[in-house]
Amino acid sequence: MAKEQRFERVYTQGALQITEIWVDKETGVNYLFHASGNAGGLTPLLDRDGEPVVSPLLNR
Incomplete structure (x- = not known):
């Protein structure tokens, strides 16, 4: 059984x-x-306020 990759x-x-x-x-x-x-x-991708960019989790 293949393990699902954490990063895309x-x-x-x-x-x-x-x-x-x-x-x-x-x-x-x-x-x-x-x-x-x-x-x-x-490196984490940051927005203009210096906060990490977070994408919505669609696969949950």
Whole structure:
């Protein structure tokens, strides 16, 4: 039985420099991932007030 993935990629852009948005399906928190070459980083996506962007949980 396959285990369901916790994170879902909802946006992707680029080939050599990749920018993606991932959503945690348990909390709804959005994360921004950026990679260039063999360096990359992941951080919570924040709104203009500095609060994490939270998507509605549709699969619950």
